[in-house]
Amino acid sequence: MIELAIVGYGKMGKMIESLASAEKFHISGVYDVINPPETHLKEKADVAIEFSAPSEVLKNVEFLASKGINVVCGTTGWYDKASEVEAIIKRYNTGFIYASNFSVGVNLFFQMVKDAAAIMNRFSEYNVLVTETHHTQKLDKPSGTGIRTAEYLIENLESKKSYVSDAERAAANEINIISHRIENVVGVHEVKFESEADSITLTHSAKSRRGFAEGALLAAEFIHTKKGFYKFEDVFGNIK
Ligand SMILES: NC(=O)c1ccc[n+]([C@@H]2O[C@H](COP(=O)([O-])OP(=O)(O)OC[C@H]3O[C@@H](n4cnc5c(N)ncnc54)[C@H](O)[C@@H]3O)[C@@H](O)[C@H]2O)c1
Structure with missing residues (x-):
């Protein structure tokens, strides 16, 4: 026991x-x-x-x-x-x-983010953005998970060296983490790879x-x- x-x-x-x-x-x-x-x-x-x-x-x-x-x-x-x-x-x-x-699900998401980043190294037309959305009582911003997501991207994407938080414009070698605070949201994290032609999004959304x-x-x-x-x-x- x-x-x-x-x-x-x-x-x-x-x-x-x-x-x-x-x-x-x-x-x-x-x-x-x-x-x-x-x-x-x-x-x-x-x-x-x-x-x-x-x-x-x-x-x-x-x-x-x-x-x-x-x-x-x-x-x-x-x-x-x-x-x-x-x-x-x-x-x-x-x-x-x-x-x-x-959560085991977020750790699976981290693994997928690392694998996706490794693939995206070959496609320089895509930029990447992290967003995190939580309830309004959350004290820290960006979320620890949002920061960890950006760190995994930086470790695996040759073009990215650091992250910024809620920047109006991020430099080419920076990842922007955008935070939203909305009543009753347990936690949503997204990684969006975006080109002129389309966008590809990985999302983890906690149900509780x-x-x-x-x-x-x-x-x-x-x-x-x-x-x-x-x-x-x-x-x-x-x-x-
Ligand atoms: N790692 C994760 O998986 C994960 C998941 C959810 C939340 N969090 C984090 O956990 C923390 C708490 O989240 P929550 O939603 O339970 O917050 P909450 O505000 O509902 O609860 C925090 C509690 O801690 C108490 N507290 C404050 N100071 C204390 C002290 N010195 N000793 C003992 N208790 C004290 C408060 O009175 C309150 O009851 C936050 O930092 C949040 O970001 C982490």
Whole structure:
């Protein structure tokens, strides 16, 4: 049985609680902004699933790691601090796994984007654009998944070197990520290859938060006995 702490009891925390199988997980504690782990942790946990806010990640990870608790981090928008988080995990010798998007479907989409980019290298008449659409409460912009999508394109398209966000005009070697915020949209990501003649679009559209929560629980099973710093790709690559 895996002792699981839920850190951040919002839309994602609640979904994780409802999907955690009673055969595999025992929920040892649920923590939120009014009872955060650093002041309210009572029960020991093997692993914490952390879906809070970008500003809270460093503090939460440091505290949880200091208690020997491994962390699955789903919060987005903190990736400029990734090296600090990695140093914390090393210092306390615990386990950590993160993803801008824990859904298996988005990881399939990433694979298709990489393969499409490799093909499009031969067709210089096509430019590429990334768009992401989310609900209006989302704090970070562009989305972590939008940025990851652009990074995969840059790794695989010889003509692209960097990305810009909501630019009126992007340079030839830049990818523009356009963000839309619309009430009640769980998350839509699109890669559009466009020429004078036509356009080709790859789209991932989340129907609910269920896919994110299922992936985070899969990551919790993966990390609960491990040490080290991992990405969800390490789990996804091993799905048979
Ligand atoms: N990686 C993924 O697959 C994925 C999927 C969906 C959402 N997200 C990200 O997860 C995060 C949370 O999303 P959400 O939709 O659940 O947001 P939400 O606003 O519904 O919930 C966030 C919760 O965190 C709590 N919180 C704030 N500070 C805290 C602290 N210090 N300790 C504990 N809890 C604290 C808030 O009170 C709130 O209940 C966002 O960054 C979002 O972008 C990631």
